[in-house]
Amino acid sequence: MSERPVLAVEDLTMHYSIKAGAVRAVDGVTFSIERGQALGLVGESGSGKSSIAMTLLRLLPDNAQILRGKILLDGVDIVPLSEERMREYRWNRISMIFQAAMNSLNPVYKVGEQIIEALEAHLESAREESIERVRRLYDVVNLDPGLIVRYPHEYSGGMRQRAIIAMALACEPDLIIADEPTTALDVIVQDHILREMRSIQAELDMSMIYISHDMAVIAEVSDVVGVMYAGKIVELGGTADVFHSPIHPYTRSLMSAFPSVTGKKRELGTLTGEPPNLLDPPEGCRFHPRCPYATDVCSNQEPPKVRRGNHWAACWNPQGE
Amino acid sequence: MTLDIAKLVPSLDSRILLKVEGLRKYYRATANRFRRNRGLIHAVDGIDFEVAKDESLGLVGESGCGKTTTGKLLVRLIDPTAGRILLNPGQQQPTDIATLKGKPLKAFRRKVQIIFQDPYESMNPRRTIFDTVAEPLKVQKMGGTLEHLDRVSHMLELVGLTPPSTFLFRYPHELSGGQRQRVAIARALIVEPAFVVADEPTSMLDVSIRTGVMRLMEELAARLGIGYLYITHDLAVARYVCDRIAVMYLGKIVEVGETEELLQRPKHPYTQALLSAVPVPDPTFTRPPVRIKGGVSVPVDPPDQCRFYSRCPLADDFCRDNPHPPLEDKGAGQLAACYKA
Numbered sequence: 001m002s003e004r005p006v007l008a009v010e011d012l013t014m015h016y017s018i019k020a021g022a023v024r025a026v027d028g029v030t031f032s033i034e035r036g037q038a039l040g041l042v043g044e045s046g047s048g049k050s051s052i053a054m055t056l057l058r059l060l061p062d063n064a065q066i067l068r069g070k071i072l073l074d075g076v077d078i079v080p081l082s083e084e085r086m087r088e089y090r091w092n093r094i095s096m097i098f099q100a101a102m103n104s105l106n107p108v109y110k111v112g113e114q115i116i117e118a119l120e121a122h123l124e125s126a127r128e129e130s131i132e133r134v135r136r137l138y139d140v141v142n143l144d145p146g147l148i149v150r151y152p153h154e155y156s157g158g159m160r161q162r163a164i165i166a167m168a169l170a171c172e173p174d175l176i177i178a179d180e181p182t183t184a185l186d187v188i189v190q191d192h193i194l195r196e197m198r199s200i201q202a203e204l205d206m207s208m209i210y211i212s213h214d215m216a217v218i219a220e221v222s223d224v225v226g227v228m229y230a231g232k233i234v235e236l237g238g239t240a241d242v243f244h245s246p247i248h249p250y251t252r253s254l255m256s257a258f259p260s261v262t263g264k265k266r267e268l269g270t271l272t273g274e275p276p277n278l279l280d281p282p283e284g285c286r287f288h289p290r291c292p293y294a295t296d297v298c299s300n301q302e303p304p305k306v307r308r309g310n311h312w313a314a315c316w317n318p319q320g321e
Numbered sequence: 322m323t324l325d326i327a328k329l330v331p332s333l334d335s336r337i338l339l340k341v342e343g344l345r346k347y348y349r350a351t352a353n354r355f356r357r358n359r360g361l362i363h364a365v366d367g368i369d370f371e372v373a374k375d376e377s378l379g380l381v382g383e384s385g386c387g388k389t390t391t392g393k394l395l396v397r398l399i400d401p402t403a404g405r406i407l408l409n410p411g412q413q414q415p416t417d418i419a420t421l422k423g424k425p426l427k428a429f430r431r432k433v434q435i436i437f438q439d440p441y442e443s444m445n446p447r448r449t450i451f452d453t454v455a456e457p458l459k460v461q462k463m464g465g466t467l468e469h470l471d472r473v474s475h476m477l478e479l480v481g482l483t484p485p486s487t488f489l490f491r492y493p494h495e496l497s498g499g500q501r502q503r504v505a506i507a508r509a510l511i512v513e514p515a516f517v518v519a520d521e522p523t524s525m526l527d528v529s530i531r532t533g534v535m536r537l538m539e540e541l542a543a544r545l546g547i548g549y550l551y552i553t554h555d556l557a558v559a560r561y562v563c564d565r566i567a568v569m570y571l572g573k574i575v576e577v578g579e580t581e582e583l584l585q586r587p588k589h590p591y592t593q594a595l596l597s598a599v600p601v602p603d604p605t606f607t608r609p610p611v612r613i614k615g616g617v618s619v620p621v622d623p624p625d626q627c628r629f630y631s632r633c634p635l636a637d638d639f640c641r642d643n644p645h646p647p648l649e650d651k652g653a654g655q656l657a658a659c660y661k662a
Contacts, residue, residue: 044527045498156616186383186554191598191611213527216557216600220608239604257528259557261584261599262606268561270536271529274497 004075006174006207007056007094008032012069014055023278025051027231029069033175033224038201038208040222040239042215042254046275047228049211050099053177056209057096058086074174091122095173099180102160105152111160112148115167122171137166140200158189165197172204179211194221215258219243227251230276230286237311245320247306247313250287285316293317335411338548339372339395339516344404344419346390350621360622364390366572367404369648372516375542377549379563379580381556383595385617386569388552392518394419395550396435397426408432408516431461434509438521440501444493450477450504451489457512476507480537499530503537510541520552535562556599560584568592571620571628573645578655588657591629627660635661 014026026048033039041049054060056071058078070077073093078086098104106114115137116130125133131148138145141162152160161181168176178197182190198221201208210221218225218239225242227235227250235248246252256269273290276282282289288298298316306318345367350359365387372378380388393399395406397418406418408429421429434457437443444453454476455469464472470489477485480503493501502522509517519538523531539562542549553559559566560580567577568591576589587593594613601608612634620628625644630636640646640660648656 044529158616186617187556187598187600188383188594188611188613189616190600191608194600195610214600215528216602219602219604220600222604243602243604254528255602257532258602259561260602261557261560261596262601263603265560265581268532268535270532274499274530275527 003035005032005072006035006037006074008070008072009052009056010070010072012052012055012071013067014051014060015065015067016061017063017065018279021279024231024281025064025278026055029231029233031226031233031236033207033209035174035207036201036205037224038198038210038222040210040212040218040225041228041233042212042218042225043228044213044275046230046278048231048278049213049228050179051231052228053096053179053209053211056177057090057094058083059090091118091173092171093173094175094177095168095171097164097168097176097178097181100184101164101181102157102184105160105163107152110149110151111155111163112150115163115170118167119170133170134166137169140169140203141166142196156189157185158193161185161189161193162196165193165200169200169204173206175207175209176201177209177211180213181210182217183212183214190217197221215254216260227254230281231278232286232314234287234315235311235313237309237313241309241311245308245311247308247311247318247320248287248315249291249293249317249319251313252319253292285314291317293319336373337371337410338374338376338408339550340405340407340410340415341368341370341395342405342407344368344391344394344406345402346387346394346399347402350619363572363620363623365394365401366620366623366628368569368572368574370567370574370577371410372548372550374515374548375546376565377539377542377551377563379559379566380550380552380569381554381559381566381595382569383554383617385571385619387572388569389520391569392435392520392550392552395516395518396433397421397429398435427461431457431512432514433516433518434512434514435518435520436502436505436509436522439525440498440505441493441525443505444501446493449490449492450482450496453493453504454508454511457508461512463512472511473507476511477504479510479541480504480507481533482507497530498526499534502526502534506534506537506541510545510547513545514547516548516550518550518552521554522551523558524553524555531558538562556584556596568595571617571623573628573658574648575629575659576655576657577648578653582653582655586653586655588651588655588662589629589659590633590635590662592657627658629659633661635659637661 009031012029016023043049112134115134119130135145143162182193212218222239225239226233229250235251253271284300285298285303288294303314303316305312346365347361350362382388394401401419407415409415454473458469474485482488523534563580566580566583567574570591576592594611598611613632615632627640627645630640646658646660648658651657
């Protein structure tokens with residue numbers, strides 16, 4: 001813990017302005033990632049997972065504002081950086097694998113060319129060097145180097161996703177953000193890709209943020225898990241702690257609603273209601289209208305952080321223990 | 322009730338609601354100005370199965386295995402290339418859905434309904450919930466507007482959209498994904514179908530809402546005696562909603578069995594691989610490595626051998642030289658199409 005974290009996010013708050021007001025998509029989010037660590041962010045649609053990713057990369061649309069907070073990348077706050085300076089960080093220090101990115105390859109260029117293009121935009125390397133580098137990258141992600149001169153349509157979905165991973169790795173970033181990297185893939189391909197990503201991460205001692213709605217994927221890839229609800233991280237801790245002794249009632253209901261093919265078949269839990277509208281989120285704890293343990297205080301005061309070792313949750317009525 | 326032996330024999334079958342025999346759907350592979358005709362895609366290639374009353378049969382497999390095509394064939398959104406689809410096969414004169422035309426086809430549409438995956442795209446955004454749910458009644462000319470109002474209200478209540486009066490005259494965009502999927506279920510069930518094809522009805526829904534919709538479908542099945550074909554890629558979901566599961570691979574059913582039996586003791590090497598690839602929501606659980614390689618191909622004019630041959634860890638010369646294996650009983654009523662299992 002003596003080393004400086006690769007990424008430290010402090011009180012990050014980002015809103016989108018729309019006609020009807022401000023959508024409070026990311027609200028006071030704090031977390032950090034050590035070198036070589038994988039953080040999983042899990043939550044339902046609209047909980048702010050992808051908004052966090054876009055904020056970390058500073059790839060926000062015009063109507064989004066970072067209102068508060070710091071994003072410390074190796075100690076440097078990137079929030080106030082100019083777009084020009086930011087470009088030096090993107091791909092070099094922090095890169096991203098988008099959801100369904102395999103469909104974002106340009107169909108009329110050879111895949112290898114597209115990776116070389118990304119390389120040349122960020123590193124001033126000679127062409128031979130770049131080609132050699134792509135060759136090595138293909139090796140890392142387990143793609144046949146013969147495919148470098150092939151077009152995207154000649155790749156299968158899984159192969160395209162590997163090429164996208166190769167592209168994200170191209171500039172040897174310290175941190176990769178993977179937003180639903182396997183959501184559009186079949187389970188067998190998903191299994192290959194996830195195994196590969198984990199072994200690459202270990203090999204290169206890279207830090208990762210995995211974003212997914214799939215609890216099972218998050219359980220398998222992350223060292224640390226953050227559970228998101230309505231723009232906030234409501235629980236954060238070591239993966240085994242969060243899965244085996246969740247503190248927050250929301251985390252508990254997510255776990256109990258998630259089916260598994262293995263183990264004893266248990267009754268699936270269900271949650272009443274719907275996630276809140278982030279234009280006008282509930283006062284106090286944002287989960288209180290759906291929470292089976294809610295008390296009066298939950299509806300008017302922000303919940304405190306309850307800590308158990310390195311594991312915490314923001315809740316008035318912590319569960320377990 | 323009279324005891325008539327002749328009538329007793331078919332009554333053994335009377336719980337069977339739907340029987341599919343040798344169902345096939347072939348598509349011509351793309352032929353255009355740049356490409357010559359490249360043969361036939363065997364999307365569904367001779368499948369047989371049965372669904373009983375208030376039974377839910379899961380059809381699982383990877384994308385491109387033919388599961389959605391099968392669903393569309395059963396409701397005759399597309400026409401089969403060959404095969405029979407019998408509704409109420411235990412009756413004296415079962416209906417063969419596969420060859421229906423004209424009026425009988427329209428009458429049949431009352432009996433079988435489909436629920437689609439995407440609750441955002443399966444509804445006309447300019448129609449109110451009432452219009453959406455009442456449409457099948459109008460098409461089938463069942464009752465007048467007042468009766469429609471009655472039935473739609475009742476149906477909305479059944480699917481948990483209460484009180485119905487607050488939903489009747491709203492538009493789809495005012496509802497959440499979970500609520501829309503409930504509307505889709507109401508629309509499918511309003512004509513009191515005997516059989517429903519549900520094509521990934523919960524895969525677009527968030528976990529916290531999904532269980533509610535899954536439960537609703539189960540309850541309604543039991544209450545109304547509906548049979549389901551539940552199409553999904555998610556084995557964990559299938560475990561909770563299906564009584565039996567059929568696993569499809571490249572147009573063939575490779576294994577069928579009781580849900581728990583099939584999940585605990587899969588016989589076919591493909592089912593085994595598929596199961597071992599499903600992530601487990603328990604960080605201390607270590608999954609065994611998946612033993613197959615490569616991805617799913619497109620079955621264009623497939624050779625007459627086991628469809629799984631090229632990826633199978635057990636395959637040998639016998640598998641190479643023999644036709645695709647038939648579904649055989651491998652114990653406990655579990656059928657698998659494999660020479661080695």
